[in-house]
């Protein structure tokens with residue numbers, strides 16, 4: 063049974079058709095990285111998986127449960143999914159430890175001692191044992207995002223969704239978050255990751271999915287998608303994001319005399 067099975071997914075916002083028939087499966091233990099131009103629908107796809115957006119049509123099964131079925135207990139489905147967003151969304155008035163324990167206590171009804179133990183375990187996993195008593199404002203962006211990952215992990219997710227988790231970070235802090243994600247991938251966590259970090263996708267993904275204009279244009283192992291892209295649109299995108307832009311003097315000249 064696939065962890066995620068998306069079939070014929072369409073999503074429109076008014077007249078704007080953002081997802082135009084997505085078919086995608088994520089198998090247990092896979093790390094699937096979704097890449098593509100800005101506005102191609104990557105975040106919307108991720109948000110449909112746990113019904114943060116309501117699909118216009120199509121089917122989404124998470125661990126065999128149809129999330130679009132009105133009878134599905136969506137909160138129960140969400141409990142099995144760890145979400146990590148671009149923004150860390152930590153509570154500023156709570157310590158790091160409290161940020162990692164609050165949902166465990168309220169949602170999973172764990173007692174304080176058990177929640178603290180799980181928090182300590184997961185803060186250690188993301189390398190932040192010494193920050194448990196700090197407040198978010200005392201941490202760097204990279205550390206705050208690692209707290210957000212520890213918070214998600216503390217809920218024992220079966221699957222994790224990452225929506226551009228490093229986009230809000232200064233470049234020197236990106237590596238520490240990617241290192242934590244790399245560690246999770248190595249542990250066999252099932253991950254669906256929307257990312258602009260091509261090096262991460264290339265090294266860590268079991269499969270790379272290239273989206274453009276609301277559709278999956280091509281997908282495959284990173285060596286194939288990055289090394290020998292089949293579709294012209296994939297090649298153009300990769301050329302644009304991987305190559306430094308060179309504008310020759312002739313091109314500048316041509317532009318000026320237009």
Ligand SMILES: Nc1ncnc2c1ncn2[C@@H]1O[C@H](COP(=O)(O)OP(=O)(O)OP(=O)(O)O)[C@@H](O)[C@H]1O
Pocket residue numbers: 075078080098099100101102103104105106107
């Ligand atoms: N709630 C919304 N209401 C209206 N339009 C929306 C909404 N959410 C997204 N869109 C539009 O849907 C399109 C796809 O957005 P989405 O965020 O999924 O793209 P993306 O590929 O993740 O882009 P980026 O890489 O820039 O984050 C965009 O044109 C966006 O403006």
